[in-house]
Amino acid sequence: MSEKKNPWDKSGQWPEEMNALKAIIDKTELVEMTKWGGPVYTIDKKNVIGIGGFKSYVAIWFWNGVFLKDSAKKLVNANEGVTKGLRQWRFASKSEIDNDEALILHYINEAIANERAGLAIKPKKKETVISAFFQSALDSDAEFKNGFEKLTPFKQREYLEYIDTAKQEKTKATRLEKITPMVKSGIGLNDKYRQ
Template identity: 65%
Template sequence: MEESKTWNRNQKWLEEIEALKSILVKTDLVETTKWGGIVYTWNNRNIIGIGGFKDYFTIWFFNGVFLPDEKKVLINANEGTTKGLRQWRFASKEEIDEKLVLHYVNQAIENEKNGLAIKPEKKEVVPSEFFMSKLNENSELLEKFKNFTPFKQKEFVEYIDTAKQEKTKHDRFEKIKPMLLANIGLNDKYRKC
């Protein structure tokens, strides 16, 4: 049996994962590897992932919160943290009901086609008092900073605010001033164009 790229850390569930894969080839999903494991997509959207863990192997539905779950097989593995993802855990190959797996997977595909998905919450970037006071000293710097995407703003804020000493914060601010004025993000040189 060919070893597949999976979250199976102990090689315990190879046969069971292959059994799930043999069912999933009967759907419209495309198998790919993401984050070091097997993920199935539809129209380049993540629908499910599969993997093996210490005490179980699982199918997780990225937007499983929208599945009706008539058979009550889905769980939220991280209650309070996980919003959309739901897991279906198995302890043996005999627990796999092909017809039921296909029903849930096809429902997940339909949900994706209908646009049912949890959208990540956008967190507002809040610069420290130090950073804001420095930006407010120069209206051009402030305006340039505001023109960056929230992601790039966050990179600048973290770069300044993670410095422990006031002198380091000043040094870092002096370093990024020319970048702000030239509309260059903190980590742009490391990104692909």
């Protein structure tokens, strides 16, 4: 039986490099798991690193790489302005990995220590903003308001966004009419899609 294709190995051209990285990672206490279809290495079931091949490089990424000292200046933010904690170390050849093995191991062990110390970027809680249109609907229907308040903040935000993304008042009113029985019944906007 053939080995499953790693979705993080976009090109399939890095088998030696991937194996070299795995051999280094095997020298640590990290546990390999498959998440999102690719290899992720964890400690106490928390993501520490992952590996993958792309068109012009193979990479090891550190979930909370922002906390690594990176004295050798090897890490890059793959998605500047979007990615908060994740950092990548990119390699163009197996010899590059072999030459940096001790340093790679050092970075991985530092990442493990940081995970154990609880260093992580905590996601910011989204603030629920209720528009004047939606607030007037809540104020005019006690049953609707009661149902809305019983929903989780996530489900509340889904409804608010659904109403507020309508450009015309007529569309907002139509959408409000549609969701009112769902809110009163405690049903989330997208519950039918969540299984």
